[in-house]
Amino acid sequence: MRYYSIEFSNPNGGFPAGIPSVFTSHQQGIYNPACPEIEFDIANVYADAVITPTHLRIHNVPVDLIKKSRQYNGMTVVLKAGFKPSIPRINSQLPLEKPEQAGIIGQGVVQTCYGNWLGTDLVLDFVIWPNAKLGSTNTIRSYNTGTTSPESFQFYWDKGSLTEAIRKAVRPLGITNVTGTINPALNNPPKIPILLYFTSFASFAKYIQEKSVIWVDPPAQKKDGSGVYQPYIGVRIAFKGSELNLFDGTQSTKFVQLKYNEFIGQPTWVTDTGIVQSVHPMRNDVWLGYEVRYPAGTPTIISPQYAPVLKDYNINESSAPLKVFQVRHVGKFRSTSATGWCTYINAGSAIRINPNNPSPGVSQRKVQTFGYEYTPRS
Secondary structure, X not given: OEEEEEEEEOOOOXXXXXXXOEEEOEEOOEEOOOOOOEEEEEEEOOOOOOOOOEEEEEEOOOHHHHHOHHHHOOOEEEEEEEEOOOOOOOOOOOOOOOHHHOEEEEXXXXXXXXXXXXXXXXXXXXXXXXXXXXXOOOOOXXXXXXXXXXXXXXXXXXXXXXXXXXXXXXXXXXXXXXXXXXXXXXXXXXXOOEEEEEOOHHHHHHHHHHHHHHHHOOOEEOOOOOOEEOOOOXXXXXXXXXXXXXXXXXXXXXXXXXXXXHOOOOOEEOOOOOEEEEEEEOOOOOOOOOEEEOOOXXXXXXXXXXOOOOOOEOOOOOOOOEEEEEEEEEEEOOOOXXXXXXXXXXXXXXXXXXXOOOOOOOOOOOXXXXXXXXXXXX
């Protein structure tokens, strides 16, 4: 059975009376056919690309809850989803019922909750950000800063590793857990300390990604004079629940083996730079920076506009893992469509193709030198 649990809590302690703190499909572990309809769209992408709010809608709520919708503003929310048995501890289990793949798919702070009443449908809509102090990068109303832009913060790197510098920078935003292992070349500070101020998290993440490329592995001219290439992708920053995860592809990450019965249709090549998208029943065990492996011989399809470029691509002939670059969870609980409760995974960079046509983004060299403005201390 499809499963969800939406859990609200007050970061300041206590909880307002008269509003539910939990909406779930499984009361005490048993499926409730009368549970509220919900729908959501959660896109997990690297922060240098965009910080996107999550939209959550809960249907069939009492009219009194519509009146009290603003009481959810500023609440911490954890959204869990996946598939679970309708009754716990039963011997018979349907193929999609994989409790080990059900769990947290999104977490954040309610920036805005508003009620809507249209005909017989009463709904609560939630706009959720991963962190209360990030707010909107477009100077839209944010929870802690009113109508101003999100709170500014500083990045100061004078000692220690880049990870430590990032940890200090985000601590004023209430982010206390920074995980991930990055290139060892970034363990040493620059000779000239770096001090910068940022008013949006996206611009901060973009700076770290672009500059880390230069600090570790500056672009080099190809020997044949055809241009430059850059195998090192830089340090990418992403939210994993309430924590930050750092990833640059140089260290092994968690590995997930995909199975044939976990696909909704065949994987599709969606770019001309070697990114493949696959659709799966809702699951929470794949995150940004993880590695996934497709079953050998998995059939694929190519978007028509990329067919001339990708005609030689074959997915995972070498059984090499693919790096996960985007995860998107889309759900409408009572939708009859297979894609009404699913997870989209975009992965690439570790793809074996025609050896005469090397894959874009696959490292062709190893550079141990530093360049440009960054020089490690002796």
